Amino acid sequence: MSKVIKNGTIVTADRTWKADVLIKHDKIEAIGPDLHGDHEFDATGCYVMPGGIDPHTHLEMPFMGTYSADDFESGTRAALAGGTTMVVDFCLPAPQQSLLEALQMWDNKTSKASCDYSFHMAITWWGKQVFDEMATVVDKGIPSFKHFMAYKGALMVDDDEMYASFQRCAALGALPLVHAENGDVVAALSEKLLADGNNGPEGHAYSRPPEVEGEAANRAIMIADMAGVPLYIVHVSCEQSHEAIRRARQKGMRVYGEPLIQHLTLDESEYFDKDWDHAARRVMSPPFRNKMHQDSLWAGLSSGSLQVVATDHCAFTTKQKRTGVGDFTKIPNGTGGLEDRMPVLWTRGVNTGRLTMNEFVAVTSTNIAKILNMYPRKGAIVEGADADIVVWDPKRKKTISAKGQQSVIDYNVFEGVEVTGAPRFVFTRGELAIEESKVEARSGHGEFVPREPYQAVNRALSTWKEITAPRKVERTGIPATGV
Amino acid sequence: MSKVIKNGTIVTADRTWKADVLIKHDKIEAIGPDLHGDHEFDATGCYVMPGGIDPHTHLEMPFMGTYSADDFESGTRAALAGGTTMVVDFCLPAPQQSLLEALQMWDNKTSKASCDYSFHMAITWWGKQVFDEMATVVDKGIPSFKHFMAYKGALMVDDDEMYASFQRCAALGALPLVHAENGDVVAALSEKLLADGNNGPEGHAYSRPPEVEGEAANRAIMIADMAGVPLYIVHVSCEQSHEAIRRARQKGMRVYGEPLIQHLTLDESEYFDKDWDHAARRVMSPPFRNKMHQDSLWAGLSSGSLQVVATDHCAFTTKQKRTGVGDFTKIPNGTGGLEDRMPVLWTRGVNTGRLTMNEFVAVTSTNIAKILNMYPRKGAIVEGADADIVVWDPKRKKTISAKGQQSVIDYNVFEGVEVTGAPRFVFTRGELAIEESKVEARSGHGEFVPREPYQAVNRALSTWKEITAPRKVERTGIPATGV
Amino acid sequence: MSKVIKNGTIVTADRTWKADVLIKHDKIEAIGPDLHGDHEFDATGCYVMPGGIDPHTHLEMPFMGTYSADDFESGTRAALAGGTTMVVDFCLPAPQQSLLEALQMWDNKTSKASCDYSFHMAITWWGKQVFDEMATVVDKGIPSFKHFMAYKGALMVDDDEMYASFQRCAALGALPLVHAENGDVVAALSEKLLADGNNGPEGHAYSRPPEVEGEAANRAIMIADMAGVPLYIVHVSCEQSHEAIRRARQKGMRVYGEPLIQHLTLDESEYFDKDWDHAARRVMSPPFRNKMHQDSLWAGLSSGSLQVVATDHCAFTTKQKRTGVGDFTKIPNGTGGLEDRMPVLWTRGVNTGRLTMNEFVAVTSTNIAKILNMYPRKGAIVEGADADIVVWDPKRKKTISAKGQQSVIDYNVFEGVEVTGAPRFVFTRGELAIEESKVEARSGHGEFVPREPYQAVNRALSTWKEITAPRKVERTGIPATGV
Amino acid sequence: MSKVIKNGTIVTADRTWKADVLIKHDKIEAIGPDLHGDHEFDATGCYVMPGGIDPHTHLEMPFMGTYSADDFESGTRAALAGGTTMVVDFCLPAPQQSLLEALQMWDNKTSKASCDYSFHMAITWWGKQVFDEMATVVDKGIPSFKHFMAYKGALMVDDDEMYASFQRCAALGALPLVHAENGDVVAALSEKLLADGNNGPEGHAYSRPPEVEGEAANRAIMIADMAGVPLYIVHVSCEQSHEAIRRARQKGMRVYGEPLIQHLTLDESEYFDKDWDHAARRVMSPPFRNKMHQDSLWAGLSSGSLQVVATDHCAFTTKQKRTGVGDFTKIPNGTGGLEDRMPVLWTRGVNTGRLTMNEFVAVTSTNIAKILNMYPRKGAIVEGADADIVVWDPKRKKTISAKGQQSVIDYNVFEGVEVTGAPRFVFTRGELAIEESKVEARSGHGEFVPREPYQAVNRALSTWKEITAPRKVERTGIPATGV
């Protein structure tokens, strides 16, 4: 049974042209003029784009005895509703837990996913077992490893462990990711703020200034350079870490930066809201920054120093957020965004001219697929690719609201934002999931997408590092030791 | 009559995969496994890539009563021999000459071209006629205009004229290019050097220090920003102009930078050679720089702050160079490179791991086609594109030498450089032009490639500039004038 | 007849200590504990500092058939009232006018000066006469030359002229200064704004964006580097020009930057005021910028990339400002500040901890005296120095207002600003001029302060440039010319 | 009994003038024309400057069961011979050792010092005792604390401890110093190099690349910023850490950088010498870098982003160095330089025009005295100051050699360097110690120089940090906790 998307304009990361798209089963079968199939979907006035990929989500993430509110069911439904057809979630082993065992646990959560997914594996502790299991994790199609430089006493790893893990990544052709904030300093600042009675949600922002993020980004970059491996820095929120990335790239280092849609469009004034709930709902790490930082991030997207836009979707209900009344360090960190990323980025980016449509596709989908090495199966409108497609109606208007959203939480950090540009249709591996406001996502449809190691950039960098490796000076007549 | 390239690995700017390529007439007809056609070309062990595009050549350029030695015949043959299947040359109107008349003169030179070509139109003077004719030039398929900030008293335009022309470009959806060196300062330094008896070829380098280039690049960027138009800076040779580009891009400005293969690999020590001819043959503007600048340029290519690699091919014989004996300002500026650009870049870039193969394709072909708005007709391996294809043998070795080169000049600035990686076959619009060392380029085969204005980036920038344009403050009660 | 300042704490650019100061005639005679003299002035609780020096004023400046409102009488009285004991004004020759003749005209204006003064000579045109007279100007004690890169068609010089003049400065051991804005672009933007009906005072700000200033600063720096001479950039108002300065200094170039007290503390929102007069009164070049730029300037002062704080005092009455009703290009450019510079800088700088007291002295006095080569006659509390002294009461409070100010104009751009820190006594060459709010400035007391050329930095730079000058490559066997 | 230095030209950090200097006992009694005293010293043709201060030495430093070869006797004699009249050494408590006990041990070593000295106290471990004793250390006149970010398993402290100690410094008005190299990464790289058989002295350099230093500098800066305290980074050897310093200063942060004379003038090629001893004698941390880094450091000195020049004098004999045959990690780290710092800096800096004479005085003496808060007792030619004076003969020539040097070691890293500019006389607290090549240093003459906390910059920064401290948002209606 075939489907055809007709009369649309295809927009990919590299070009824009009018053509129909024929889908057979779960694949793109043909692209060209005047195609026909069993079902025809009218894309008149619309852009036909690769479905979005969110490289950074936390669905059903364990947290202090509870879980982040959106699981793979509501989370992937929200994704699809916003034009995103794949998510990459984080598998977080507990200290001393086997990576493989954790992976099994995470895999169990995905049975109700309605769109495709992959994982990043987190390195939350270090030891021979971790070293060994990393190879198996790569073999299972997960060649990307996350490292937390913050969350001291919990997920945080130190420089030693990070260097060891990055070297292991280099050897396995895998990509290390980091959450970049100096955990020691965040912990110390938090303690001081609480001691000073500064216990409200704004204290969370005070405890994680831009300099603290920039420092960690800078440190991770150096360690990756020494280990000879590319690096991916998640949720780049500020000029400081962005500057570290630019500085590294200008030395030929291979570093990627991921801003979130939240940091691109929301600012720190949210934390100063007089309503505790309002402020607490926006608590995430890193916190929102000011407009100067936003300008920096937008420029990074258009200039290529930042490559992708994510959500770090990690939704907690107001009730869960209230755990932190009287102590901001207990407010669960995270906000939603899966349903909103693409419409908000389109509205604030493409409609203003900050991004071209092609750049929009690149940062929401194609670049992610390339960096995570699943291109062009994902991230492309090309024959043979998975039919993950969004038919984007640039005239479609909507005011974002928690009412009617797919996420199960009771608010939305983008509440009231008016967007122009939203999906008319969304296909996930060939199945229609969204038709305007009608959500037909099918729970259980989503599948795991295995990825290969040794992406081209990894290999090139290894070559360069080999060529420029330290060379021993050959000497004769070395004296006897002085001892 | 069809051709098939079999058993190769296709390498494009965005991916690498095994497939055959079927060519029918001058177009790519199909891409896929197991294709067949009338003629089959074996690409076993090879990469099948879009033919190179050189965005910057000067063939048969008039100069002091003579012409640059390579014309469209030998020049395009050299291009093909090195895997380049299209050149973009510069049409240079004389002062007060009609742009259209000049274009006619340039067009006349192209009858023997053996590969496709396009033009950039130079703005060498300013007036209502130029303003008006720019529209016609764009209509004729040439939406890019070159501006010389150096060559005082000849090609140079001043800030006023540049701003006026850039504004005109913005209105026409065209792309301004600049040769960035401060012509006033170059002239004054040259005069001083000659007065000091510093008249050798090294004086040429002394007269054009990196700071002088960086200043001009910085100025052109500001003017483009004020005019609201993207900018393309040709022959970026040094950290100073590269820094200006990076700084601009980080503010969201749309600026492109083009290093030459010469500046990436040759350094200033060439000018200190004791052999006058050796030094004079390397005289070009900007001059070669030191290793630190080379590192900067390479990093620009991998990080994306520089996008394309050109040659500025403008070949003069030793005899022509000797015009400048006793006065370096009379040495004709220019070096060759058309045949060498791709093998040298592959050897020094891909073989060392500084660039991936995909990045190689991007900077030699695809990015150029995109920026100059002729993608994917050129710069792509995609169905329907022109069959400009190079089958690249990564094992093929060669020592570059003037002996046997296609260029008509009697030397080669890369003399003695050993390359690994060269074309096995080169196709230009479906015709086989090169088979290893056999050159079958057909004079007259090349055609003009018209290009459209209003590339996506131009349009996006215009939107942003409109949104952020100065807004008048509405006031009541304005006082009477004080006069 | 002697005077003693007793019980104060001396604060200089390099230290802070308790001592009395004995003045004999116009000089500092002694510094130490327990000094006595004919008149004693109690400095208990106060800081005894070198009198301020304003390196940038325009008193009685000719403008469109009228003059700036404050002349050397009211201007120097305002200076003294605010703790400033010397001003450096600009002599502006008309096109083709002899520098010496202009100097005579300017000198005539100074007869009523109540504090000491010097001049910078402006290079407003170029020719053999100017070249020759520059030597005489230096001989007369004026080794600093101003160049306007803006005010096209009036004061502006082009790159050629600037380079020639800078080279002449290098030879004479003089210091070039620049007003850095790209005059061509300002003119074109102004024209466009007016054409769009954008004729209010905010149009002035729109016509001179930070990028336009930064470009000119960058260009002047390159030209100074090529000429081998230090450079002083007046009224650095924004990050763009400051960045250019920092970048230059980090290459070892000798560049100074002068922010104004206005740009440090007032921002662009003033131009959006609904009251035309309010906005027009703030029209100056460069215009006020936003807070980000202010932060940049403050950091420059504490880090040493910016060295001095001036006023560019050039006061016009509201009536004069109204000349520009309906056409912002006709609003006379300039604001006052002489009386306010030191109290405002103290309040916003020292009281907030952005500057130490020593840094305050450095940027208001000592650095200026050093750069302009009149240290320690001026700018120091040292035996033998001119007794230009301010006894600063850090507790003294005042709300700045046009009411009661010394300037003759009818408003004050700092109206309503509350300052803490103001002079208790001000001495000019040993004479008491100010005692709290009592002004006893004596018209005619001020004298011209001649300055020497070849400041230490000029000499060092010349040495370095000589050592690193281009060296001719000696060759044999140079071929015959190709002609 | 008085002494007069006659006929010289006094050169201080802020000016240059002809005057005699009268010394009475250990102090400068008078400065002026035509002074007389019991002994007259002819300074005709010479510059009379404040004696040098070396802010960074390790005399008789315990190391692996032995000691650095120069103790306070030979070390201070070497200092005086080169025009340096004060050293600041590092007191290094063993793990868990009382700071006060360590201080006693260090104090014991100083009995034979022939010039004045002070200490920095190292924080090598952390605990309540250290926290408490820091106050006592400050009370004893030592308000500066050193932190090692390298030497893992020995002196190294982690971020937590550093933050705690920096906060303590802020509270005590003290200045933290750091040795900035990432110790974890150095250890890992060293291990890898040794494993690869890369065990020669060049391995030392390979194990400590510039990026590793830059990272640590950047991290220390962030931590100091969070703690609200100025920071002093010792032995800044490369552009990477210098860049971090500049970036910080441009944000208004108060950071000082100290290049060594070695890094300014010697480069990494020394480690590639075929003679093992030659290379090993140059082993120090950070290692020598290339010319690009040297240019950066020189520019830092003239632009003010780096403030002082030190030696890190820590001399080991060839025999001691040979402990590391077969394992570079066992080569004792350190080189000499006390006798050579000033002549080499003068020759390479002042004689080339890279520095003015005043800047020479600033970076070798005055800035150090200011930053370490003992100005103008030290670092000044001013009445009442300690008579630590060098009479500098700018014509005096010398070829540096181990033969005849004051240091007890058997080589000199500057062997063969020709200097022009050396002391004619050196006075230490009024006593003549050096007369050209005659050394009359008197062992035991040197005294401890106590220093005060709360330098002006500390106080200013504290004010600024207080003003900009996080403010709690006052809220009503805070919800009940969600738990």
Ligand SMILES: [Zn+2]
């Ligand atoms: Zn995170």
Ligand SMILES: [Zn+2]
């Ligand atoms: Zn996350």
Ligand SMILES: [Zn+2]
């Ligand atoms: Zn050119």
Ligand SMILES: [Zn+2]
């Ligand atoms: Zn060219």
Ligand SMILES: [Zn+2]
């Ligand atoms: Zn001005």
Ligand SMILES: [Zn+2]
């Ligand atoms: Zn002015």
Ligand SMILES: [Zn+2]
């Ligand atoms: Zn150290």
Ligand SMILES: [Zn+2]
């Ligand atoms: Zn040390």
